[in-house]
Amino acid sequence: MNSPKSDTSLRNIAEKIKDVSISGEANRIVVGVDFGTTYSGVAWGYTGSPSEIHVIQSWPGGMNLTSPKVPSKIAYEKDGIKWGFQVKPFQNCIECFKLCLDPNLRPPDFVSLPNIYAQLRQHDKVVQDVVRDYLQMLYDHTITTLTRALGSTFVDNTRIEFILTCPAVWSDRSKNATLQAAEGTGMAKSCKIRLISEPEAAAIYTLKTMQPKNLQVTDDSCFVVCDAGGGTVDLISYEILQTDPLQVKESVTGTGELCGSAFLNRRFESFVKERLGSAAYYAMKEKTKIAALKSWEEYVKRVFVDGEDQDVFPIQFPGLPDDEARGIDCGFMTVTREEVQAIFEPVIQEVVRLVDGQITAVQSKGRQVKSILLVGGFGSSEYLFMRLKNKYADVLSTKDNPDVVLQPVDSWTAVVRGAVIRGMETIVQTRKSRYHYGVKYWEYFDENIHSEEHKYWDTTREKWLAENQIKWYIAKGTEMSEDESISFPFYITFEDHHSRVLVDELVCCQETFPPKSIDSTVTTVCKLRSDLTTVPKSLYTKGRNSKDVEYEGLHFTMEMSVLSAALLFELRVDGVRYGEVTADFAT
Structure with a gap:
């Protein structure tokens, strides 16, 4: 039910909509989704009336009762999916499944992850499937609510942006898993979904x-x-x-x-x-x-x-x-x-x-x-x-x-x-990095610096190299801005038969003083796959080794931007963006 104040707010939005249809301004509907462990919530606003935020209070199965949150529960029944308040007491359902998105965190003792995984297997699901299904239910109900408030014509023809929240303590991989699940729903229909950490949103x-x-x-x-x-x-x-x-x-x-x-x-x-x-x-x-x-x-x-x-x-x-x-x-x-x-x-x-x-x-x-x-x-x-x-x-x-x-x-x-x-x-203009971030790389072997276990022979350049070294580019606690990116410089050599799709490894560490090479304190964040096939040949250097084998070399940079709850990447050569960079968090 809407209070008189809410009715007034919606009338104000209706007037703004009329103004926009005349002026042609490109205003948006912004939807916030707070996907929680026990309860979830949805709110929306219209950029033409930014001071008015509407929290969804009515939910399927709620029996005309109002609540600013809906239970984070889902049940797979023969007649379809039941969720939120539709899941009744004693009904077999999956709950607290959000915690499975970050299995590295110690779950609370009231949650049995083995029981949740057993339920997932029973329904032939993985956790991303369940998260996607639940978020789809939230999306469908949100669109229904917006349509009732603003009309189908306006909703169908207005850009809708979704901002999804997630815990700040989650790993980058878990945040990406949340984003991937959301992108499998209708939320990705009109624009790219953005993530924001829960405490920052609060x-x-x-x-x-x-x-x-x-x-x-x-x-x-x-x-x-x-x-x-x-x-x-x-x-x-x-x-x-x-x-x-x-x-x-x-x-x-x-x-x-x-x-x-x-x-x-x-x-x-x-x-x-x-x-x-x-x-x-x-x-x-x-x-x-x-x-x-x-x-x-x-x-x-x-x-x-x-x-x-x-x-x-x-x-x-x-x-x-x-x-x-x-x-x-x-x-x-x-x-x-x-x-x-x-x-x-x-x-x-x-x-x-x-x-x-x-x-x-x-x-x-x-x-x-x-x-x-x-x-x-x-x-x-x-x-x-x-x-x-x-x-x-x-x-x-x-x-x-x-x-x-x-x-x-x-x-x-x-x-x-x-x-x-x-x-x-x-x-929020700047944030503090929660980890040290760096990349695995090789460098010329020096017996006074490197361990013998990292020593290997590069047949192309015919030199001894040290592998599994780490170049740290972002220190824990570094002040970061969304408008600035961090550059990771690389140099790679190719022979004719080598693939031009490279795989580099982004790593992180929470220790005060991170190590110089891979050890147990270092965690892989993701594999970065860079497609260099579009880089012009003129940008490569050429070389030839003692066996008369020709090879090409390329200097390029990986640009990383740290957002509230996400990482973005792109590849540049001489400052120009080339190819695609995809982050594989499933490694």
């Missing part, structure tokens, strides 16, 4: 809503954005470059972990198991467990505050027999405030540890943290807000800045709203 929305009251350009002040969601908690810090228009840059390298609010559900289940005993817990009906978890989420987890006004919390357990010793009475389990605190504490401590680390990193650069912006589903928790406020009030607050921790309105939808804003304007 920061964009939050900082925009703070203007102009709390934003000012200073030499040493920064904002820490804590995006606490269901599966992940991401942190990133920004400093203000200018306020009109708003422009910011990253202050230090972002951090994050798998420690979202879904961990609280797992700890609650463990608490119930301990209270009832294993035998009684496993004998409990699934309907009872689901009702209890829903009661915990809606009446305790989301509203819990560490205060003296409520010492006990009754949680529904329909069907359980009365048991005074275990606190069961009339289908309710009594849980004390101290017990709720014990459930929260390890997760809260992990968030505090991450915030502490980000503040310390900012201070090590000679800057001060002015505010902590708390966003996301878990970020809307009153208890988390108060714990952070109480911890940092004395440490960071000043007379001129007493409110250190800020919890903006609509914090649960901050990420998806920020994605829409990013599609309309560029606010």
Whole structure:
């Protein structure tokens, strides 16, 4: 249902549409998609009316109830795909499948990756298939919603851009897997899909809503954005470059972990198991467990505050027999405030540890943290807000800045709203690289520098070379701009029978001091395949070895741009773009 304000906003857009049809301006519809571990959301805006962002609230299977998010669940049934609210309690479904996109991350203990993979095999699917199917459902419903709001003629004839969010802690390979899945849906119909990291999107929305009251350009002040969601908690810090228009840059390298609010559900289940005993817990009906978890989420987890006004919390357990010793009475389990605190504490401590680390990193650069912006589903928790406020009030607050921790309105939808804003304007000017980036290469062998295990004979140039060496071009923490690219220079030799399609290896490392050659700390990001067949012969140098074998040599550069959540590549010779460069992340 739309509120009167929403109706007014849509009427304003309708008027703008009429103006555009007359003036011929090329305005766009920008759609933000927040694909989450437990819930997902979609928002949209129109560049002709950029201040108005609309969050989709009505979903298939929602029974006319409104919600800014839809469950990230999917079920493959004989009569088709069910998703989101269409998946009913007790229905066999696949959930938390987003985590399978980055198998290198340690999954939370409430998620069994083997069980998810078993479900995938049952339906003859891989995780990219499921992600693609779910995103297709989101896309179809989005187009239906836009058509109802704006009319089919306008939607069919207007450029629609999709901005997809992903965790900042993910590897480049996992981000690419998300992008590839999205490009297999209707999202890629009108334009190229863009990725943005979830904390950056949250920061964009939050900082925009703070203007102009709390934003000012200073030499040493920064904002820490804590995006606490269901599966992940991401942190990133920004400093203000200018306020009109708003422009910011990253202050230090972002951090994050798998420690979202879904961990609280797992700890609650463990608490119930301990209270009832294993035998009684496993004998409990699934309907009872689901009702209890829903009661915990809606009446305790989301509203819990560490205060003296409520010492006990009754949680529904329909069907359980009365048991005074275990606190069961009339289908309710009594849980004390101290017990709720014990459930929260390890997760809260992990968030505090991450915030502490980000503040310390900012201070090590000679800057001060002015505010902590708390966003996301878990970020809307009153208890988390108060714990952070109480911890940092004395440490960071000043007379001129007493409110250190800020919890903006609509914090649960901050990420998806920020994605829409990013599609309309560029606010973040520079970012900090989270890794060292480099390429594998060879160089002439020097016994004083290189290991014998890397030594090999080049039959074309007739020289001993050292392979598996690394040339680092981007240092961890380097300030990067989307408008600037990093050049990787290469020199390659060919004989006539050699392929002109080259395969180079982009690698990364998180260590403070990266190694000079391949070792266990180095990870392959992707294989870069460069097609040099279009490079004019005149640009090659020629040579001949002692065996009278002719060869050609070519100097070229690989240009890499680091975006919010993606890497872009192109190949240049003497500054001119030639051929194609494709990044293969499936290696």
